[in-house]
Amino acid sequence: MAILSVVNVVWNLQLMANGVRIRVLSLYRRILRTGQSWEAENPEETEAEKLFIRSEAREVFRANKHLLDAEKILEHLTEGESRLEMALHYKTPYPRPVNMPPNTITKAWGSANLRYQHTSRPVYIKSLDNPS
Template sequence: MATPTRSRALSLYRKLLRSARSWPGPVEEKNYIMDESRSLFRQNKNLSDKETIEKSIQEGEIRYEYAWHYKIPYPRLHNFATGTVAENPSRVIGPVYEVPQELV
């Protein structure tokens, strides 16, 4: 991992752990933030493709912003229109995150 990408990832990790300590919700939500952050960073520690790493960092930043904006640390559920992927749940892998257009 290149140094700028590594520093961004570590910065995001520290920011997530700090936010867990100052989270205004119950202890269960604080524990969820810490556990989810640790598990996802450990899961992605061996990524080597720069594009995949950038996408993972971007997803973490978006989840952080959503959590603080809505005061809900869990992934957001989205409503799908009729005839889309949601009608066949086996095609949906994990939560779906909205990526703001300015980041695309």
């Protein structure tokens, strides 16, 4: 019985890994396709924005290719999907600015406020804060 449960656990981990791998590759392909068919609001900037989309995707995906933790991978997937959807919605490939500047809460305000500031960062901006 114990051998079967170990085999089932390993099998489930492989299936999960394959599912995550499929999602990662699917997102990467969607981003590259978006980069090929991108039309900027200003036609003169179309090529520059296409280049930005492709180079940003390559850079971020290559920087995160070493990740093994499923939770971290899913966080990065969520961020990538969010950035893609926001780019399509707002018609700009560049990350949207965050209204709360970093390090505006001092330590005198307390560590709880510092934690709140750190956790309140939008999901689509986390790779810009920490590229790993």
